[in-house]
Amino acid sequence: MDSVTVRAPAKINLFLGVGPVRDDGFHPLDTIYQAISLYDDVTVTEADAWSVHVEAIGGVDVSEVPRDEHNIVVHAGLLLTAHHGIDRCARIEVAKAIPVAGGMAGGSADAAATLVALDRLWDLRTTDEDLLALAARLGSDVPFALVGGTARGTGRGEIVDAVTDAGSWWWLVVPNAEGLSTPAVYRAFDDLPQPDSLDPAEVLAALEHGDLITLADALRNDLEPAALALRPDLRTTRTLLEETGVMRVLLSGSGPTLLGLSGTHELALRLRERLLDDGYQAWVAHGPVAGAHEVSYA
Numbered sequence: 001m002d003s004v005t006v007r008a009p010a011k012i013n014l015f016l017g018v019g020p021v022r023d024d025g026f027h028p029l030d031t032i033y034q035a036i037s038l039y040d041d042v043t044v045t046e047a048d049a050w051s052v053h054v055e056a057i058g059g060v061d062v063s064e065v066p067r068d069e070h071n072i073v074v075h076a077g078l079l080l081t082a083h084h085g086i087d088r089c090a091r092i093e094v095a096k097a098i099p100v101a102g103g104m105a106g107g108s109a110d111a112a113a114t115l116v117a118l119d120r121l122w123d124l125r126t127t128d129e130d131l132l133a134l135a136a137r138l139g140s141d142v143p144f145a146l147v148g149g150t151a152r153g154t155g156r157g158e159i160v161d162a163v164t165d166a167g168s169w170w171w172l173v174v175p176n177a178e179g180l181s182t183p184a185v186y187r188a189f190d191d192l193p194q195p196d197s198l199d200p201a202e203v204l205a206a207l208e209h210g211d212l213i214t215l216a217d218a219l220r221n222d223l224e225p226a227a228l229a230l231r232p233d234l235r236t237t238r239t240l241l242e243e244t245g246v247m248r249v250l251l252s253g254s255g256p257t258l259l260g261l262s263g264t265h266e267l268a269l270r271l272r273e274r275l276l277d278d279g280y281q282a283w284v285a286h287g288p289v290a291g292a293h294e295v296s297y298a
C-alpha cells in the first residue's frame with residue numbers, strides 16, 4: 001500500500017457544560033458532541049522524514065497551520081511510532097475544509113485521521129482501546145474525532161460515550177475570518193461569574209426522540225459569554241443569523257464559528273444564500289456522521 005487517505009469530521013457541541021478550573025489547569029466538561037459533514041482529508045505516504053503539506057478546501061484560511069513538527073499530525077505520528085517501537089516516517093498531506101481555530105476541532109480531526117491512516121499504511125493493527133488512549137494524549141477532542149456520531153464527553157472531554165440520536169440535524173455553519181484561541185476563551189471564562197452546573201438531560205432526551213423543538217430550546221454553550229466578551233463583533237453576526245429564521249443560534253465550542261439549527265435541508269440552503277448575499281461565508285452541514293474513516297485504498 002503506497003498511501004492511505006482518512007477523512008475526519010468537524011465537531012460541534014450541542015451542550016458544553018464547563019466547571020471551574022481544576023488544579024491541573026483543565027476545566028471539567030460535561031459535553032454532548034456531534035460530528036458534522038464538514039471534513040478534513042489526511043493522506044499519508046511512507047517517506048524518509050516527516051513532512052506536512054496543507055491544501056485549503058472551500059476558501060478556508062490555512063495560513064496559520066504549521067507546516068513543521070508543531071503540526072499536531074506530526075505529534076500523532078511520533079506517538080504512534082513510539083507506541084509500536086518502530087522508526088518510520090511519512091509525508092502527511094492535509095486537505096483542510098474545517099475552519100482553523102474555529103472551535104470545530106479541526107486539528108483534533110487531523111490528529112485522529114493521522115493515527116488511523118498510519119495504522120493502516122503500516123498495518124500496525126493498533127487496538128481500538130490503544131488508539132483511544134493515544135488520541136486522549138494528543139488532545140481532549142481527539143478521541144471523539146475517532147468515534148464520531150453523537151456522544152457525551154466527560155473528564156476534559158476525552159472520555160467519550162456514544163448516545164442515542166434518532167435525528168438527522170441540519171446546521172448552518174458561519175465561520176469567522178479571525179480565529180479565537182481556545183486557552184484565551186477559557187481564561188476569559190475564569191474571570192466571569194461561573195454558570196450553574198446543569199446536566200445535559202434535556203439535550204439527551206431531545207436527541208433520543210428526534211425532537212427538533214426541544215433540542216433547539218436545550219442547546220447550551222457555557223463558553224459563549226466568554227467568547228462574546230473577547231469578540232463583541234460576533235454579536236452582530238449572531239443577530240443576523242437569528243434574523244434569518246433559524247430555530248436557534250449557538251456558538252461552536254470556543255468559537256468564533258456560529259451555528260444555526262435549521263428545521264430542513266431546503267431551508268438551510270435558502271438561508272445560506274441569504275448570508276452569502278450579505279457577504280458572509282456559510283456552509284450547510286448535517287450530523288451525526290461517522291468518525292475518522294478510510295476513504296481510499298490506493
Ligand code: ATP
Binds near residue numbers: 180
Ligand atoms: P479546538 O476547539 O480543539 O481548540 P479549534 O478548531 O478552535 O480547535 P484548530 O483548528 O484545531 O482550532 O487549531 C488551533 C491551532 O492549532 C491553530 O491556530 C494552529 O496554530 C494549530 N495547529 C496545529 N496543527 C494543526 C492542524 N493540523 N490544523 C489546524 N491547526 C493546527
